[in-house]
Amino acid sequence: MSFIRAYLRASTKEQDATRARQDLVRFAEERGLRIASYHIENESGATLHRPELQKLIADAYEGDVILLEQVDRLSRLNSDDWNKLRADLKAKRLRIVALDLPTSWTMAGGDADAFTSRMFEAINDMLLDMLAAIARKDYEDRRRRSAQGIERAKLAGLYKGRSEDAELLFRVEEALRAGLSWGKTIKTVGCSRATVAKVAQRVRTADPTAN
Structure with a gap:
């Protein structure tokens, strides 16, 4: 008998790592499944040094399912x-099921025949590699844009934040400049209202015509 183990991650302390918990619960309940454990942490997905992820792998039994909101988590x-x-993951034959990867959903139940299981496993291995590569590229693109944005802010005398907050602040600025409301920005980026207020003030200072 395999267990469903949920993994939820956010990159910074300000972000809500539990945001997708109800989506994972709903997914499991719709299939008559129950989540046996939750592993929640605020760590960058760009590092392997994630205590909760390592604990999950260490505690898992062969054939268990790791349930994710998205592969980039x-x-x-x-x-x-x-x-x-x-x-x-392969060493323990852990199965990855992600809400943004519908082909992986069949792996959650574990009741498919051997041929179907192997076929979906092969497809998911390929798609996981592809989505992981896309997630890495997105991370590198965001870092580059963040660095460029910080340099512009420094030249304007606006940026005084800590380096570890740079990506979060830039994502908030991107959302605001794209016209998202404060509430939508908070939900999309996963930050506090105070952070949005701080960035909004900087945006207005840099560009008085901005909304």
Whole structure:
């Protein structure tokens, strides 16, 4: 008998790592399944040094399911680190089920015949590698845009934040400049209202015509 183990992650302390918990619960309940454990942490997906993820892998039994909201919650790793993580998961034959990867949903029940299971496992391995590569590229693109945005802010005398908050602040600024409301920005980025207020003030100072 396999267990469903939910993994929820957010990149910074300000973000709500439990945001998708109800979506995972709903997914499991619709299939008559129950989540046996939750592993929640605020760590970057670009590093392998994630205590809760490592605890999950260590505690899991062969054939258990790791349930995710999105593949990028598991990995924004570079190629070498992703291959290491994949090897650890393979060693215990852990099955990855992600809400954003419908082909993986069949793996949640574990009641498919041997041929179907192997077919879906092969498809999901390919798609996982592809989505992990996309997540890494998105991470690198965000870091580059964040660095560019910070440099512009420094030149304007606006940026005084800590380096570890740079990506979060830039994502909030991107959302506001794209016209998202404060509430939508908080939900999309996963930050506090105070953070949105701070960035909104900076945006207005830099561009008095901005909304």
